[in-house]
Amino acid sequence: MGLRLTILGCHSAAPKSNAQPSAQLLEIDGHVFLIDCGEGTQLALRKNKIKFSRIKQIFISHLHGDHYFGLFGLIATFNLLGRTEPLDIFGPKGIKEIILLSLKLGESWTKFPLRFHELTQDLSHVIFENNRVKVSTLPLDHRIYTNGFLFEQKTKERPLDVSAAAELGVSSAYFNKAKQGHWVKDESGKEVDFKLITKEPTPNISYAYCSDTAYHKTLEPLIKGVTLLYHESTFLDQHESLCQTTKHSTAKQAARIAEKAQVGHLLLGHYSARYKNLEDFKSEAQEIFSSTFLAREGAIFVIEDRARLELTEI
Numbered sequence: 122m123g124l125r126l127t128i129l130g131c132h133s134a135a136p137k138s139n140a141q142p143s144a145q146l147l148e149i150d151g152h153v154f155l156i157d158c159g160e161g162t163q164l165a166l167r168k169n170k171i172k173f174s175r176i177k178q179i180f181i182s183h184l185h186g187d188h189y190f191g192l193f194g195l196i197a198t199f200n201l202l203g204r205t206e207p208l209d210i211f212g213p214k215g216i217k218e219i220i221l222l223s224l225k226l227g228e229s230w231t232k233f234p235l236r237f238h239e240l241t242q243d244l245s246h247v248i249f250e251n252n253r254v255k256v257s258t259l260p261l262d263h264r265i266y267t268n269g270f271l272f273e274q275k276t277k278e279r280p281l282d283v284s285a286a287a288e289l290g291v292s293s294a295y296f297n298k299a300k301q302g303h304w305v306k307d308e309s310g311k312e313v314d315f316k317l318i319t320k321e322p323t324p325n326i327s328y329a330y331c332s333d334t335a336y337h338k339t340l341e342p343l344i345k346g347v348t349l350l351y352h353e354s355t356f357l358d359q360h361e362s363l364c365q366t367t368k369h370s371t372a373k374q375a376a377r378i379a380e381k382a383q384v385g386h387l388l389l390g391h392y393s394a395r396y397k398n399l400e401d402f403k404s405e406a407q408e409i410f411s412s413t414f415l416a417r418e419g420a421i422f423v424i425e426d427r428a429r430l431e432l433t434e435i
């Protein structure tokens with residue numbers, strides 16, 4: 122168990138063969154989340170052999186078409202497939218109106234509950250939580266209201282050191298308490314540090330998705346130390362001047378924020394269609410942050426749930 126990220130689309134708006142707009146499928150400890158849903162997302166899901174029924178939550182960063190135009194088709198397909206399970210859609214205020222209007226005019230209401238969670242706040246806050254994962258917003262700096270999303274594995278229990286517990290005379294009635302990180306008592310009633318009878322848990326894995334945004338300093342503390350950061354890099358350095366008007370970033374700016382926030386690995390994407398060689402994004406970013414990877418349609422990135430938080434592309 123750990124993290125598995127499938128890139129369904131990683132280009133900016135202009136259509137090109139073999140270049141899809143933004144969409145990613147994230148699995149953390151077996152829980153599946155769809156992040157953004159650009160046009161063509163359902164075809165990409167099919168191509169990558171991902172079962173549609175596994176998707177229960179969809180997170181939409183903003184209401185530019187390259188991040189949500191695929192939602193209409195995906196919802197229609199869920200209906201065709203006879204879905205009955207509720208679908209949670211998190212996105213900016215207005216998303217409910219857009220989707221419901223299209224369903225109303227098409228007289229094609231879904232047979233499954235659509236639950237909208239509209240976002241309006243400018244401060245990072247928790248929007249979803251289950252037993253293993255917590256999701257918070259990451260307010261971004263774009264032309265319209267935009268949020269990135271931070272997915273964090275919840276703190277795990279500390280594994281028990283049974284022989285140490287026996288040696289120190291701690292009864293099994295206290296094991297759960299110690300695993301949760303609380304001091305316990307031995308047979309004589311003396312306090313025992315939980316660290317003496319438990320081991321360190323493997324570190325939590327976290328994933329920050331940041332698209333679309335200009336270089337945004339305010340992000341730094343929010344993504345501090347995340348295991349993997351996806352940051353948009355629409356432009357190369359030669360077009361940095363376009364970032365101010367379009368509110369996008371260069372590969373170097375993405376690398377700068379990765380370095381400042383001391384993240385584990387950086388994944389680039391949302392490339393402008395004007396560039397032919399994506400390797401240029403990687404080499405420009407690596408001048409600043411060495412552990413940089415390139416998102417590509419169909420690529421899968423994996424982080425195993427163990428002490429070394431290595432990123433592998435498969």
Ligand SMILES: [Zn+2]
Nearest residue numbers: 133185187333
């Ligand atoms: Zn975009």
Ligand SMILES: [Zn+2]
Nearest residue numbers: 183185263333
């Ligand atoms: Zn945008």
